[in-house]
Amino acid sequence: MNIVVCIKQVPDTTEIKINPVTGTLIRDGVPSIMNPDDKGGLEMALRLKDKYGANVTVITMGPPQADLILREAFAMGVDRAILLTDRKFAGADTLATSNALAGALRTLEWDLVITGRQAIDGDTAQVGPQIAEHLDVPQVSYVCGLELEKGGKSFRVTKETEDGVQILEARMPCLLTVLASAVKPRYMNVPGIVAAYNKQVEIWGADKIDVDESKLGLKGSPTKVLKAFTKGLKAPGELFEVEPEEAVGIIISRLKEKFII
Amino acid sequence: MINKNDYKNVYVFAEQRGGVIQPVALELIAKARDLAEALGEKVVAILAGYNVEHLIQPLFEYGADEVVITDHVELKDYLTEQYAQAVSQIIDAVRPNIVLFGATTIGRDLAPRLSARLATGLTADCTKLEISEDKQLMMTRPAFGGNLMATIMCTEHRPQMSTVRPGVMPKRDPEPGRKGSIVRFETKFDTSKIRVKLIEEIKEEKNKVDITEAKILVSGGRGVGCKEGFAKLQELADILGAEVSASRAMVDAGIMPHDRQVGQTGKTVRPDLYIALGISGAIQHLAGMEESGFILAVNKDKFAPIFNVSDIGIVGDVNKIVPLLAERLRKEMQK
């Protein structure tokens, strides 16, 4: 079985803070990590490898620094790592990103593509299903469990929904988007770490992949960011010393203002 | 290049599960009304399912001008490909200006598949939708773990599509008897593309005790004081769809279990709304909750440190305020 896992390097958004004076994001010193859902997906792939034997390839699109998460993947046990990096990929929205990844996947052999459900910097959950559509394969998103069916031609997939779980059977080849909470990812192991930098990360530009260049990067992105802004500084809170009835009225009106209720 | 004028009207994917319309569909119809009015267009609901005829009338009553229904046994349960075929065929036929989906596990599965099939843009998890002066859709969403807001547009492609967070857009009051037009659409299923089968669905009574996942937390401290007090907090939480958490003092006293403790030695939480009731705000507690989106604190002591981090602080007795608040909220939520 050949498995390709799409992973992304993201800033650890739990470490991002707002500058209390300017109200802007402090990105300095925020560590870059392998996106948690992607890491869950990678773990699922490695478990299939442990159980049934499989060739696991990781692929990421990003700047040259994204090499780090590919080394991490090597140290966790993947067989092959590809870095898609090219100025032509820059400024991509989810659709253009999915076009680039699908373009790379067209040149590879695989029975299963795994992506994380969503990345913690964008939280869109769109790239996985978009790749599946480009490649004309079925998708199951929000996957929390995965077993190979007898016969080895399909997977039994557990999908999390708001109401519980669905058990689905997905025929190969297919694409699954995985939840970080589904599995606890393994740690890198020390021999793997020692070997990681002796392995070859393949660096692919736009010329190496099978996709029309007009579908890549800024050009290939139907959505554009008009503006980005922080929610602003936390104003000093208001304090009310009033009768309970009045206090409750104030609470209700403030919660409504904030669309909380 | 497409001719944008060929694309008209604001469409809402009217999500239903097992014949029950989902609240987010009604929220989206209400928002779609605002957008449609700003554009001088109609609100159209796309209703896909099996034996869902009875859902048409409520869609009108909540604000749809038209319902496009596709009713077929293939659409009995939500499955990506069947629904993608149905909705993409409808979109190809009707050419919407805007299509909105709920950011649910269904909407977030279907909408990106469609966006790739239709080669148009999609903005995820929006919390605000507006029409610009040049009649474009402006979609605002949080990013970077909620630290940053971004406003996104899709100017050259149609339809303009977005998924919208459930619970963000207020519903309209229904207008009983309101009428609209019905379009019946027959989806032509390409069964060769159907490669995923539903084996079974296991519904779970979700026993959520993971307070770090809760959007709203009702948290109690010494001022609540006893099990009976926490029962009152639970009532309040039920009304809000919230979880109950507690300060260390209450956990140490055995009144609340440890998995509900917020703070240095408990859990760090970041809900949209944190209601601190009778919690003075010891430093170790603040460390676990001060990143919450909006903090409401009630405490007798006006110098309690919790008021340094709260957005609204009420100086008063929680035992008096909680029942009153529960009563008012119950009325509000029924509206």
Next chain:
Amino acid sequence: MNFKLTPTQSLFRQMIREFAEKEVKPLAAEIDEQERFPIETVQKMAPLGLFGIPLPVEYGGAGGDNIMYTIAVEELSRVCATTGVVLSAHTSLCLAPIFENGTEEQKKKYLPKLASGEWLGAFGLTEPNAGTDASAQQTTAVLDGDEWVLNGNKIFITNAGHAHVYVIFAMTDKSLKNKGISAFIVEAGTPGFEIGKKELKMGIRGSATAELIFSDCRIPKGNLLGKVGGGFGIAMKTLDGGRIGIASQALGIAQGALDETVKYTMERKQFGKSISQFQNTQFQMADLKTRVEAARLLVRSAAFKKDCKEPYSADAAMAKLFAAETAMEVTTKAVQFHGGYGYTREYPVERMMRDAKITEIYEGTSEVQRMVIAASMFKK
């Protein structure tokens, strides 16, 4: 000259820090409170290759270097000094002397299982009357046919009872003093070898520290490590390496206390502002950070020399002396900054201060380190 970690070392640091934060930190208070050996952590560390970091791959090691090993002990000790010393005693005091002094047969027998963590290692030199003066050994080993017969007691032995392999020192010829000491490999379960009284300690309370009792304990002749009479040299060389491990442990404790204090002083408000805004806090903390960084440079420099196969005995002594005293100073001030809370078990600095003290004592007291350093200066 390059002070930066290599990409491999830096990737390793990422892994061990994550492991420490997620697997080790949550248990730290509990194992201290219950004085319980963290066996579950050892079981998690084993498959990751953490018990054979600097050992070559041919003996089942990870093929890493001593810098990586110091990083491992530092990061584990940053959250739990007990876990740090479990790894340090195993690696520096058992794996290393067998690798450095063992016959090919001994290496093949013991190293792969030690490196995989299947077997944990320990080291027995100290006796009731032979602490700093190791030459006062009372334990004896007598050759009887094809077996050595050991008699005597060892005390304060780290990993005692949990280790499978013990490197033990005994007198083979009392008249020769230092030159009469030999080293042996003793396996747990050998008849005549028992674990005695477990010590109740001030700090590193999860670490198993106990007495080893040898009464007519017969081990195969082939379990002699190195030459007859070569034990003192093996012990001293082993302790040089061990000091890098303990220096790393002290460094980790200091860093952990510093991190906790930065966090606390930013959160804690007095007189209307966070205590981190007071100049007294800032100046003291600046001094502490400077000391911690200096300790780190000494630790890494000693490990680097060991990796380069250069003499590092005085470097290891300086690293241990300075890191241990730094750990004691930082943790004491950390408790002070935490005020009343710092004296309670609500915050980890209380434990850190108790844990720090041992680093000034074991594997050579600070006084011994000064002797080693001075000896390197005044040799003729």
